[in-house]
Amino acid sequence: MNRNLIRCLIFCSIFLSINCSGQSRKPVGGGCEGCEAIFEFGEKTLTNVDTLPEFDNSEPKLKLTGTVFQQDGKTPAKDVILYIYHTDPTGIYPKKGNETGWAKRHGYLRGWVKTDQSGHYAFYTFRPAAYPDRSDPEHIHLTVKESDKNEYYLDDFVFGNDPILTDKKRKLLSNRGGSGIGNPQPESGMLTFRRDIILGLNIPGYE
Numbered sequence: 001m002n003r004n005l006i007r008c009l010i011f012c013s014i015f016l017s018i019n020c021s022g023q024s025r026k027p028v029g030g031g032c033e034g035c036e037a038i039f040e041f042g043e044k045t046l047t048n049v050d051t052l053p054e055f056d057n058s059e060p061k062l063k064l065t066g067t068v069f070q071q072d073g074k075t076p077a078k079d080v081i082l083y084i085y086h087t088d089p090t091g092i093y094p095k096k097g098n099e100t101g102w103a104k105r106h107g108y109l110r111g112w113v114k115t116d117q118s119g120h121y122a123f124y125t126f127r128p129a130a131y132p133d134r135s136d137p138e139h140i141h142l143t144v145k146e147s148d149k150n151e152y153y154l155d156d157f158v159f160g161n162d163p164i165l166t167d168k169k170r171k172l173l174s175n176r177g178g179s180g181i182g183n184p185q186p187e188s189g190m191l192t193f194r195r196d197i198i199l200g201l202n203i204p205g206y207e
Helices: 003-024 035-039 167-171
Strands: 049-051 061-069 081-086 110-114 120-126 139-145 152-159 185-187 190-194
Touching: 035 081, 035 139, 049 110, 081 120, 110 120
Parallel strands: 049 120, 061 190
Antiparallel strands: 061 120, 081 110, 081 139, 139 152, 185 190
16 A cells, blocks of 8 residues: 555544544533632542531531432432532631632632432531622532533522522523522521532533
8 A cells, every 4th residue: 555645544543533532522611710629629539428617617507418410300420529619707718828729719618529329419518608799699609520521610509598699690690500599498407408400401512
């Protein structure tokens, strides 16, 4: 076989391989400033439960829990990493002064879980305060990482009884992963916020 033809075939094979590989890694979810923080759990072994700093001495205590489902909304999704962070009772993202990475912005009130075989997750924390200027409702940021996708953000956890969460603000929510609005109920001495998540729901570029 002609050497030039062989070279051409090899080149085309490499090109197609790179092109297809690039397509399979096409980012989903659009821009996501700070989503890389989902990888900042360090040496910690992730389970489906995490307790955030200040849980023991803060009120009202809050449990965020639910099930993560695959795109069909029925099949539990295992080994999905969830990352959350939120403000303290004064409405700021508190820092200790030695932060690195995205902790410089997000503060130290943050946590990570990896869903179990049943897709279950739980975070133990407390209800955060709104920003001091009350420009946004009380909220808890949420990022997700699937094994075969890049990290992307979901709608924040927000509270249905928060007066700052007006009808106008509700209409602006994108419902990424499903609605993030919840009405925590008292259970076992704390508030329980139940939220199921559907991967890919209302996420741009998701296949």
